[in-house]
Amino acid sequence: MESSITFNARVQARPAQRADDHDVSSPVSIHDMTVAYHRKPVLWDIDYAAPEGQLIGIIGPNGAGKSTLIKACLDLVPKASGSVLFYGQPYRKARKMLGYVPQRESIDWDFPASALDVVTMGRYGRIPWCVPPRKKDKQIAMHALEQVGMAEYARRQISKLSGGQQQRVFLARALAQDAKIYLMDEPFAGVDAATETAIVQLLRDLKSAGKTVLVVHHDLQTVPEYFDQVLLLNMRIVAYGPTKTVFTQENLHKTYGGRLTLLVEAAEAVARGGKPT
Amino acid sequence: MILAAANERARTITDTGFEWPTWPAFWRTVSLADYNTRVVIIGTTLLGIAAGVVGTFAYLRKRAMVGDALSHATLPGIAAAFLITGAKSLPPLLIGAAISGVLGILCVLGLRRIPRIKEDAAIGIVLSVFFGAGIVLITFVQKMETGNQAGLDRFIYGKAAGMIFSDAALIGAVALAVLAGVLLMFKEFRAICFDAEYAAAQGWPVMLVDVIMMSLVVLTTVVGLQAVGLILVVALLIIPATAARFWTDDLRTMTLLAGFFGALSGWIGSSFSALLPRMPTGAVIVLCTGLIFFISMMFAPLRGVIASIVRRESLSLKIRYQNLLRAIAEVEEQAAPGISVPYAHLLAERSWKPRQIRGLIRRGFRRGDLHAGDAGGLALTSEGRERANRVLRNHRLWELYLIRYADIAPSHVDRDADMIEHVLSPEIIRELEKALAEAPPIPPSPHAGEVFA
Numbered sequence: 001m002e003s004s005i006t007f008n009a010r011v012q013a014r015p016a017q018r019a020d021d022h023d024v025s026s027p028v029s030i031h032d033m034t035v036a037y038h039r040k041p042v043l044w045d046i047d048y049a050a051p052e053g054q055l056i057g058i059i060g061p062n063g064a065g066k067s068t069l070i071k072a073c074l075d076l077v078p079k080a081s082g083s084v085l086f087y088g089q090p091y092r093k094a095r096k097m098l099g100y101v102p103q104r105e106s107i108d109w110d111f112p113a114s115a116l117d118v119v120t121m122g123r124y125g126r127i128p129w130c131v132p133p134r135k136k137d138k139q140i141a142m143h144a145l146e147q148v149g150m151a152e153y154a155r156r157q158i159s160k161l162s163g164g165q166q167q168r169v170f171l172a173r174a175l176a177q178d179a180k181i182y183l184m185d186e187p188f189a190g191v192d193a194a195t196e197t198a199i200v201q202l203l204r205d206l207k208s209a210g211k212t213v214l215v216v217h218h219d220l221q222t223v224p225e226y227f228d229q230v231l232l233l234n235m236r237i238v239a240y241g242p243t244k245t246v247f248t249q250e251n252l253h254k255t256y257g258g259r260l261t262l263l264v265e266a267a268e269a270v271a272r273g274g275k276p277t
Numbered sequence: 278m279i280l281a282a283a284n285e286r287a288r289t290i291t292d293t294g295f296e297w298p299t300w301p302a303f304w305r306t307v308s309l310a311d312y313n314t315r316v317v318i319i320g321t322t323l324l325g326i327a328a329g330v331v332g333t334f335a336y337l338r339k340r341a342m343v344g345d346a347l348s349h350a351t352l353p354g355i356a357a358a359f360l361i362t363g364a365k366s367l368p369p370l371l372i373g374a375a376i377s378g379v380l381g382i383l384c385v386l387g388l389r390r391i392p393r394i395k396e397d398a399a400i401g402i403v404l405s406v407f408f409g410a411g412i413v414l415i416t417f418v419q420k421m422e423t424g425n426q427a428g429l430d431r432f433i434y435g436k437a438a439g440m441i442f443s444d445a446a447l448i449g450a451v452a453l454a455v456l457a458g459v460l461l462m463f464k465e466f467r468a469i470c471f472d473a474e475y476a477a478a479q480g481w482p483v484m485l486v487d488v489i490m491m492s493l494v495v496l497t498t499v500v501g502l503q504a505v506g507l508i509l510v511v512a513l514l515i516i517p518a519t520a521a522r523f524w525t526d527d528l529r530t531m532t533l534l535a536g537f538f539g540a541l542s543g544w545i546g547s548s549f550s551a552l553l554p555r556m557p558t559g560a561v562i563v564l565c566t567g568l569i570f571f572i573s574m575m576f577a578p579l580r581g582v583i584a585s586i587v588r589r590e591s592l593s594l595k596i597r598y599q600n601l602l603r604a605i606a607e608v609e610e611q612a613a614p615g616i617s618v619p620y621a622h623l624l625a626e627r628s629w630k631p632r633q634i635r636g637l638i639r640r641g642f643r644r645g646d647l648h649a650g651d652a653g654g655l656a657l658t659s660e661g662r663e664r665a666n667r668v669l670r671n672h673r674l675w676e677l678y679l680i681r682y683a684d685i686a687p688s689h690v691d692r693d694a695d696m697i698e699h700v701l702s703p704e705i706i707r708e709l710e711k712a713l714a715e716a717p718p719i720p721p722s723p724h725a726g727e728v729f730a
Contacts, residue, residue: 038392074478092480100478107472111337112528117467124468125479130461157526177479194708 023049024088027097027181027212028073033082035065035072042068044236046082050229053210055203057217057227057243061256064234066216067103070183074100086181096125099179101170103186109159115169116154119144122176137176144175147205149198164195171202182206182213189218200226223247298552306551314551317437320445321543321562324501325513327452329539330459331493332514333521333532337470338490341518342400343385345511348498349404350381352411352507355432356418367444367503374432375499381407382491435506435559437547444503451500455493459532466490467528505559513539516566523577538573542566600627601637602646602665603672605657610669614662617650674709 022029026049035043043065050056058066071077073084075091086094099122122144123137145151148168153161158169167187174182187199203226206213214231217223223230223243230247232238232255239251298306309315335341351374358373359365381403388399415429431439459466465486468476477483494514501510517538521531546562578584604626608618624634638655641647646661657665 071474076474076477095478095480098478100475102472102475102478106474111471112522112526112531113467113471114526117528118471121468121471121475124464124476124481127464129465132464173475 022083022085022088024085025052026050026085027052027087028214029085029088030069030073031083031085033072033084034080035068035077036080037068037077041080042235043072046237048231048237048240050212050214050231052212053207054212054228055207055226056212056214056229056231057223058214058231058233059217059220059223059247059255060233060238064255066233067185069233070100070185070214070216073183074098096177097180099174099177099182101174101182101184101187104163104167104170104189109161109166111158113158114155115145115150115158115161115165115172116141118158118169119172119176122173125177140178141172141176144172145169147175148172148202162192164191167191168195168198171199175202180211182211184213184215186216186218188215188222220252303552306548311551313438314548316442316445317440317551317558318544318547320440320448321437321504321547321558322540323445323448323452323543324497324504325517325539325541325543325562326536327448327455327497327539328501328510328513329517329521329535329537330532331455331490331497332539333518333528333535334459334466334470334490335494335514336518336522337528338487340491340494341511341515342397343382343491344494344498344514346381346385346400346404346407347378347495348502348507348510349411350384350407351375351378351499351502352408352432353377353414354380354411355429355502356411356414359418359429360414367447370429370432371447371499371502374502375495377407378495378499382495431506432502433506433508434557435502435504435509437504437558437562438550440504444500448500448504451496455497458489458493462486462489463529463532505562509559509563512563512566513542516563516570517542520566520570520573523573523580525579538566538569542569597629597633598637598640599668601634601641602657602661603668605647605655606662606665606669609657609662609665615650615656617652617654617656619652619654623655678709 021031028048028050030046030048033043033046034041042063046069058069060066068077072079073091084091086097089097091098116138119141120133120137123133123140127133127137142151142154145154148171150165150168150172153165158166161169167189171184171187174184188196191199203213203215207228215227217226224247227243229241230243231240232246232251234255238255239246305311306314306318309318332341332344335344354373354375354377355370356373357377358369361373362369364370384403384407385396385399388394388402389396418429428436465476465481468479468481469483469486469490473483476486497514498510501513505513517535518531520538521534524534525531542562542565546565547558549561549565550556550558573581575582576584601623604623605618608622609616620634620638623629624631629637638647641655641661644661645658646664647655648658650656
């Protein structure tokens with residue numbers, strides 16, 4: 001376990017990003033990453049290299065930092081230390097390889113847009129400034145809607161879609177990004193059975209197309225069925241590897257059990273200003 | 278000449294009489310015959326377009342109230358610019374207004390970063406403190422010899438009637454900049470208004486796009502100060518956009534419509550105050566936007582209040598009617614097809630009012646679903662039976678689905694099933710049929726025995 005004092009030293013030192021610390025063949029290689037909100041660390045010393053072409057479940061209790069992990073990878077929250085490389089490239093150069101599915105609740109669905117409008121926004125990252133989306137982009141977006149079984153709802157206002165349908169629109173938007181690596185934040189949260197089936201099928205299609213998919217997932221029961229690999233997370237990495245060997249009772253107990261109180265206390269001490277109680 | 282004299286008379290301060298405009302005066306205003314009136318009307322119309330268009334994005338970005346903080350924060354800048362330059366000419370005053378307005382926005386953004394200060398509190402603080410500072414400075418200016426004639430208070434309430442050609446031209450330039458900016462950046466604005474985090478993940482510099490958007494808001498606000506005043510200018514940003522939202526679900530249409538509503542308000546408002554001397558133009562313009570908003574809210578067919586009441590009522594009528602058919606079908610199920618169901622039984626079956634049920638029965642006769650049965654009762658026609666059995670079947674399927682999958686106690690199911698069966702789509706029904714493959718054509722009621730006991 002880290003003490004708060006060495007943690008502070010680490011934050012101040014900010015080790016330089018060095019490619020030799022990373023596995024450059026990995027689609028997502030995280031090295032020595034620590035993330036803090038309002039100075040309170042939520043992720044400690046994450047070291048992880050995702051294997052290529054796998055479905056990877058990110059599993060952990062509430063507040064374990066699962067969403068933060070994804071957001072830090074995408075540079076959406078600042079890192080206190082560490083770095084992330086995608087096939088050896090930093091985020092800035094790699095962003096066209098990345099597809100992102102945020103949590104459904106993160107936006108206001110009463111926005112004047114149709115399902116097709118939203119999915120077309122998945123193309124925006126590839127269109128230069130001040131240029132409107134082309135016909136080709138609309139076709140790609142339409143194809144993405146077909147892939148999630150939502151083609152007939154293309155023209156429907158997004159607030160008139162069910163929760164599961166909205167989730168599928170978000171997935172289609174990420175598909176339209178035409179990425180190699182997908183980062184998904186709880187795509188299964190609060191969806192109907194039909195959507196769940198559609199998402200699972202989509203994940204398998206992505207895998208057979210050679211994509212790497214990291215999925216924040218809540219439902220422990222379905223983990224062995226859905227994911228080849230798991231990353232067990234609770235503020236730090238508890239375990240990772242093939243689901244068969246890593247998704248064990250013992251590891252789950254380590255992830256969800258109350259053994260991390262020391263770490264939480266240390267985090268709060270740092271937030272108070274580095275003074276241990 | 279007579280008209281001119283009347284106008285002269287009306288403009289003196291001691292005259293408190295109210296005169297309706299004559300037809301020729303009306304025509305002169307509408308046809309923009311007078312040079313001064315023309316300048317004012319064109320100026321406020323252009324302002325309305327600019328504010329409506331850029332306001333759409335401020336509204337969707339949930340920044341509308343930041344616009345209010347911005348407009349109030351311009352006042353100290355105006356006074357300070359006057360103190361520094363001593364000039365009465367507009368450009369330095371507006372530059373001062375823009376600088377302190379931007380400073381106000383930065384203060385809001387800065388305060389928001391402090392934990393425990395929420396956006397609304399930050400806006401309230403900045404708005405009132407800057408406005409207070411502005412009032413103090415203006416009072417100070419007016420005590421100076423030159424300050425008396427500066428008329429800086431026209432920026433508070435607005436004085437569109439005093440608009441000259443260069444003012445209108447400035448507004449026109451800003452309107453052009455807003456239209457060009459929105460046309461070019463439509464994709465970028467849409468992206469950050471809908472999902473800024475996702476846009477950032479795609480590599481868009483959200484901060485920069487925000488700055489461009491807010492710059493257009495600042496420009497519009499600052500040139501609008503003279504016309505409608507800093508207290509009311511935010512109305513032109515928010516209200517046309519909000520009104521437009523009632524009519525459409527498409528961002529492009531909404532933007533155009535908001536620009537149109539803004540223009541309409543500016544035009545009607547300034548025409549009104551040209552016709553009725555001493556009417557404060559800014560206030561009349563804002564009242565026009567308010568009227569447009571009210572009409573939109575009530576009568577817009579897409580999201581208006583009346584349209585949604587009509588939709589809700591027609592759905593609830595449909596539900597009540599289907600319940601009537603189902604009640605008869607349930608009796609048939611227990612007895613025999615074609616049985617005549619007494620009116621009293623139907624009345625007892627549900628908490629229907631006699632008047633309501635008579636209306637439903639008339640509807641059934643009109644549609645050919647019901648005919649008069651024996652002994653003054655009601656019976657289903659073959660067409661009506663088909664419809665009623667369909668309703669009954671959906672209802673039972675849904676009940677089973679709820680019991681089996683949603684784990685709801687059978688005694689509670691009936692009410693939930695009532696709500697949903699009327700809106701089930703054929704595809705969900707197919708899905709239910711698949712899930713309950715062993716279900717007979719009409720699954721038996723889970724309340725067996727209590728239906729017709």
